[in-house]
Amino acid sequence: MARLEFKGKNYTDPSEIKSIMSEYGIPFESWGVRGTSGQEDDKILGVYKPEIDKLMRERAYQTVDLVALKKETPNLDVIAAKFDKEHHHVDDEVRFTVEGEGVFEINYTEKDRLKFTAEPGDLIVIPAMRRHLFYLTDKKNIRCIRLFKTKEGWEAIYEKVS
Numbered sequence: 001m002a003r004l005e006f007k008g009k010n011y012t013d014p015s016e017i018k019s020i021m022s023e024y025g026i027p028f029e030s031w032g033v034r035g036t037s038g039q040e041d042d043k044i045l046g047v048y049k050p051e052i053d054k055l056m057r058e059r060a061y062q063t064v065d066l067v068a069l070k071k072e073t074p075n076l077d078v079i080a081a082k083f084d085k086e087h088h089h090v091d092d093e094v095r096f097t098v099e100g101e102g103v104f105e106i107n108y109t110e111k112d113r114l115k116f117t118a119e120p121g122d123l124i125v126i127p128a129m130r131r132h133l134f135y136l137t138d139k140k141n142i143r144c145i146r147l148f149k150t151k152e153g154w155e156a157i158y159e160k161v162s
């Protein structure tokens with residue numbers, strides 16, 4: 001279940017989180033946990049196929065895959081360092097968390113910073129061009145479904161575009 005820290009308050013109710021995030025144009029959905037922990041990628045994609053297909057139709061995504069980061073991942077620190085500095089992408093960043101957890105800080109340098117902790121069952125879409133950063137928690141473990149329009153669109157861009 002997701003957690004949100006916003007303007008000094010903590011939220012855990014998915015409907016409250018959805019409402020706050022939607023004010024900032026950030027889709028959040030609770031798809032729920034369906035016993036996919038430790039399963040093969042194809043099995044997981046099959047279990048969540050209805051939600052994935054709907055999102056692909058609604059937002060014109062073209063591809064889907066799974067990504068995993070954990071303590072044993074080679075060069076984990078190097079990979080993590082790409083995303084723990086404020087950046088944006090020219091494509092949406094779409095993440096459905098299957099296992100583990102990670103933190104997205106959106107509008108990081110703005111007064112209305114949203115600190116969102118993604119946990120299993122949570123879908124978040126960070127819209128294209130929206131400034132954010134991402135880091136793992138002390139558990140150093142996350143496994144996510146990702147959706148893309150183009151993989152090139154998902155390169156991190158650190159310079160702010162005015």
Ligand SMILES: [Fe+2]
Nearest residue numbers: 083089093134
């Ligand atoms: Fe990102």
